[in-house]
Amino acid sequence: MRTTPELLAAVAAAAVPGVAPVATGPSPDDAADFRSCVVQDSEGRRWRVRSPLNTEASMRLETEHLVLQAFTPSVRSRLPFHLPTVAGSVAQDGLRTFVYSHLPGHTLSLREFQRQNEHPEPPVHAPSPSATPRAPLAVQLGRSLGCLHSLPRALVMDADLPAYSAEQCRKRMLHDLDQAATTGLIPGDLLRRWEEALEDTTLWQFSTRVVHGDLHEDNITVDHGSLASFTGWSDLHVGDPAVDFSWLVGMSDPAFADTVLEAYSVAAVQPPDRHLLRRAHLKAEFALAEWLVRGVDRGITSMVDNAQRMLATLAADVRASASPSPGVAGPPPVPPAPPASAASPAPPASPAPPASPASTASAAASGADRTGDSADDSVDRADSDGRTLDGGSAPDGHPSDGGSAPDGHPSDDGLSPGHHSGEGGSSAASGSVTPTS
Template sequence: MLAAVAAAAVPGVAPVATGPSPDDAADFRSCVVQDADGRRWRVRSPLNTEASMRLETEHLVLQAFTPSVRARLPFHLPSVAGSVAHNGLRTFVYSHLAGHTLSLRELQRQNTDPEPPLHAPSPSAAPRAPLAVQLGRALGTLHSLPRALVMDADLPAYSADQCRKRMLHDLDQAATTGLIPGELLRRWEDALEDTTLWQFSTRVVHGDLQEDNITIDHGALVSFTGWSDLHVGDPAEDFSWLVGMADPTFADTVLEAYSVAAVQPPDRHLLRRAHLKAEFALAEWLVRGVDRGIPSMVENAQRMLATLAEDVRATASPSPGVTGPVAERSPEGADPSSAPTGSVPTVPAPGHDDSGLETGASGHGATDTGAAPTGPAVTGGGPASSSEPYPRASSSETEDPRA
């Protein structure tokens, strides 16, 4: 069916084969189509009005990336080749990009043991950077794009405080379900009320970055996909997926490369907000299941939330991104090296704060604070007692809402 749609949407396409294409199975039907000339196309067909609006928005976003902007990015973006109305909704056909998506575990493996390139590089060519470095550079470049790119396309732009208030609103909505452990609701509310975490300069962010939207080809970053949520907002949104990495050094490497590539260094609490967003994503998943009336989705989310609550209790994590009990403040004038250890992060090298990132940030607009907040910062961690810090819902765990 999708192959026929591709033929109708793009003149001259004569499909001869189809293959799978990872996507959100609750919202889309997708596939890769190969035509008689050997060209490949990605087809995405929405299953509901909301998904259709997301595709329309993505089309608008991709148009905002002019050839000059695309040339600045160290990765490719898909291009819309055509579209056609199908069952009252619009299906889009994109030019297919090489490579494939990888699981978090496979991303980590290819970071240390990448697949060799198809063609031997020139002897004078610089060695290819590890995958984590490539991702950090890509995010740094993306977050350094001018805000006008988003605002001229009439896409959302939020201040740091608006980001916090929007998440508070979502928290209130999640609480009304009565299905989320109270300890998690209080944990997230405390983090949202801690205004020191929310003093940052907003950036152009992807908004839905996770492993299913990252295409890799033989150890090289090829593209970011899924551009329906591009906006100006909290850069931590594009780092929350890294919380699922079993090896924290992968995320550390991404952040280090990011701090070098970005025009402005990241704020000191970016990691903590990334952990908060990773935890809260489970509540958003539950709310989505409730709104759509999918019991299996709700039950899955409840199981993951229960696991998270157990991990929080087991690790005595007082806040997202904090690995254990907060150490008592050292007496004024005391040697910092005599402070209690345990959950206290290792003192970083000069020029970095406790998160391992360069300190200081300056904002572009009047809505941004323009300065790095004061107070202790913490690194990585998060409540975990298994190889993955937070249970995750993948597209393979979703259901067709029409079933």
């Protein structure tokens, strides 16, 4: 059965007493697993609705609910960002749809993260002259990750969520590598590259942390230059902190990740291990193999073909950069010798170094693994006379500009055209809204 925004609005009304929907807006999500929308009620309140499309997705939402319950008010008060709250749920055909309270802010693409880090949006209200200047976004991210990774392990273990040692993290990834190899669709040089990194035990000597597990730009909301919230909590566990850094590899400017790590080092209870970013590069590259395996398991030919193309691009980037291992740069390019016949030749310009292989992989996986809702979920907003005010479509999440996630998010001045956060993937309501009938 097709899940429409109008149906999701009806679910919100059934799940949360007192909600009378008057408008809906698209909410980007993993279209292979969920249908989502933002609902505005008659009192101007906003709600995020996520409906699973299969049993696995439903279990992820159930786990997410369990995680959010573990974040008690006292725990939440220790974090410098907001977390969603489940307002209600409705079960239908064995699958449970969840409704979440609205959180301020909107999501940013990787490119927008970098731009706002250098040129942040001004705050809504001008700060007092004595107020401490607001830190750049990269610093705010580092501090937030440091606080998250410093939470006690008991928070996860008491909720009966997974907890892995460093060696278990390595062996789990080795198992996933073996599973990927059985498809016969991954370039052999990439398999060898990843296996060598996994066999290098010096990379896997670290202290495990409480980690988000699915952190990326679509699960982070920003409100006028300030980091507002982390969403998408279905993969919380104790494990490798590098998991929460792998999406940063997609930044075109490596200084952004370095700044995040520097701020993280100050905020975290324990300093990061020296190989954290190398493992983050490995995980960013390997995300393409995981995407391919997911497509094979589900029998989705388009996913498999897309993953194969991105893996071929990654293999070409690795060869071009001569990178011996994830997170390790290859030798610098040698500039060509000046022509012998030139009397006073100008020094030749050195060719630009190739992009980091993991940067290409992370940006591509960012678009591929988090496809937004289809265009038919975008709707128009009409005024009281029925005249269309805005039009638009929801972001589709497909890679652009070399595989990077789409940018150009509109402002957050309400359902149209702003972004509204909830639980799970991107909670931004972009594009336009339509009155419910």
